Structures are given as C-alpha cells and as structure tokens.
Amino acid sequence: MPPNISIIFKDALQSLLNSVYPVKCGGCGKSGGALCNDCIDSFQRIDENTSCPICGRGMGIRSVCGECIKDERGFIEGRYGFFYEKNLREAIHAFKFHGRKDVGRALTNLLSEKIKGLSSTVDLIIPIPVTEKRLKERGFNPSFIISQVISEIIKKPVLPTVLIKGKETLDQSRLDREERLRNIKGAFSVKDGERIKGKRVLIVDDLFTTGATAREASYTLKKRGIDRLYFFALARAMT
Numbered sequence: 001m002p003p004n005i006s007i008i009f010k011d012a013l014q015s016l017l018n019s020v021y022p023v024k025c026g027g028c029g030k031s032g033g034a035l036c037n038d039c040i041d042s043f044q045r046i047d048e049n050t051s052c053p054i055c056g057r058g059m060g061i062r063s064v065c066g067e068c069i070k071d072e073r074g075f076i077e078g079r080y081g082f083f084y085e086k087n088l089r090e091a092i093h094a095f096k097f098h099g100r101k102d103v104g105r106a107l108t109n110l111l112s113e114k115i116k117g118l119s120s121t122v123d124l125i126i127p128i129p130v131t132e133k134r135l136k137e138r139g140f141n142p143s144f145i146i147s148q149v150i151s152e153i154i155k156k157p158v159l160p161t162v163l164i165k166g167k168e169t170l171d172q173s174r175l176d177r178e179e180r181l182r183n184i185k186g187a188f189s190v191k192d193g194e195r196i197k198g199k200r201v202l203i204v205d206d207l208f209t210t211g212a213t214a215r216e217a218s219y220t221l222k223k224r225g226i227d228r229l230y231f232f233a234l235a236r237a238m239t
C-alpha cells in the first residue's frame with residue numbers, strides 16, 4: 001500500500017474507532033475529549049518573561065542562560081510550550097506513540113497566543129523530520145502535525161520535504177549528552193534548498209531536551225545559507 005493511502009486508511013479507522021469508543025483525555029485517560037480541563041489546568045506553561053529566549057530554561061527573568069552563551073544553539077530564538085512532566089508527558093506519549101493526533105493538535109492549539117507572535121517573524125515552517133521507515137511505522141510525523149496547527153494560526157506554509165532525515169537514530173531521551181550529539185550527527189540533509197533561500201524559517205519539534213536535534217537541524221539548514229532560524233517545541237525538559 002502506498003504510504004499516503006495507508007495514512008488515509010489509518011485516519012479513517014481512527015475516526016471510526018472514535019465514534020464507537022468515546023475519546024479519552026490524552027493526559028489522564030478520562031472520557032470526554034482529547035484533553036480534559038483538569039489536565040489543561042495542570043500543565044505548566046513556559047513563561048517567555050522568565051526564561052531564556054533561546055532555549056527556554058527557567059531563569060526568573062528573560063535573560064540568555066549560561067549554556068546558550070557558551071554553546072551556540074544554531075537558531076536565534078526559541079518558543080516553548082509546556083514543561084515535559086506529569087500528565088503533559090502522558091499526553092505527548094499518547095500523541096507520539098499511540099496515534100493521538102487529536103491530542104497533539106489540542107496541545108498546540110492551547111498555545112495559540114504564543115504562536116501568533118511568530119506571524120511577523122517567520123516566512124515558513126519546517127518540521128523536524130523522521131525517516132521514511134519511521135513514517136511508515138507510525139503513519140505520521142508528530143512535528144508535522146504541530147507544524148500544520150502553527151500554519152493555520154500564523155498563515156505561513158509548512159515545507160515538510162525540504163529537511164530530510166536519512167539516518168535512523170536511537171531514541172535521544174535514552175542517551176546522555178555526548179551520545180546524543182554523536183547519535184544525531186549527519187542525520188539530516190536538505191532537498192530543494194533554493195525553496196528556503198533568504199527565508200526566515202521556523203523549525204518545529206515536539207520535544208526539546210538537550211537541544212542536540214535542534215542544533216543539528218539548524219546547522220544543516222545554515223550550511224544552505226539560512227541564517228534567520230527560529231525554533232518551536234511543544235514541550236521542554238525541566239532541566
């Protein structure tokens with residue numbers, strides 16, 4: 001089955017299942033919708049006024065953190081949704097590993113006020129890609145789903161085929177810092193680079209931990225002359 005047909009089939013199957021079984025909250029499993037109000041209230045949002053403008057680390061004030069001064073991230077500014085913990089972590093798991101695209105969309109829509117501010121800053125949106133193999137297994141790329149919602153909010157196009165992931169990598173969350181850098185090195189390449197020449201690009205990912213993936217993607221795009229890079233992640237590790 002060609003991949004797009006299988007994605008359509010999975011979507012149809014999902015909506016059929018949703019009509020038979022009531023939708024459960026991605027955070028706590030309670031019936032009634034993609035995210036229940038208790039979970040939404042419990043999610044810790046990252047406040048731009050009290051965090052590092054590049055990596056989102058909590059600082060008490062808006063100020064570039066020591067790590068971002070010492071070690072260039074590759075992008076000039078970052079926007080982060082929630083701290084990755086408790087029910088938010090469950091919701092992201094439901095989204096990424098259990099096909100709950102509705103949960104991913106709902107989470108991103110909760111951030112619409114934060115996202116709106118990007119409309120005057122960026123020209124186009126590039127999701128952090130997954131490999132062909134992973135796309136076939138999972139049926140979708142979580143970063144692409146987030147990018148679609150951002151695109152609806154800021155009315156800027158998503159370019160999902162410019163940044164390509166050719167190398168399968170190990171799950172970054174299971175590795176230490178050095179291993180993460182090694183694991184992701186050389187994982188990305190650019191196709192049709194002329195489409196992004198001179199543009200201000202927003203790179204989108206579901207989760208930011210050490211920043212190794214965001215950095216590798218940024219430097220891959222920078223090699224093609226893209227300097228105005230911004231980054232968005234739905235969630236960020238606490239540390």
Ligand SMILES: [Zn+2]
Pocket residue numbers: 025026027028029030035036037038039040
């Ligand atoms: Zn809930």
Ligand SMILES: [Zn+2]
Pocket residue numbers: 052053054055056057064065066067068
């Ligand atoms: Zn920082």
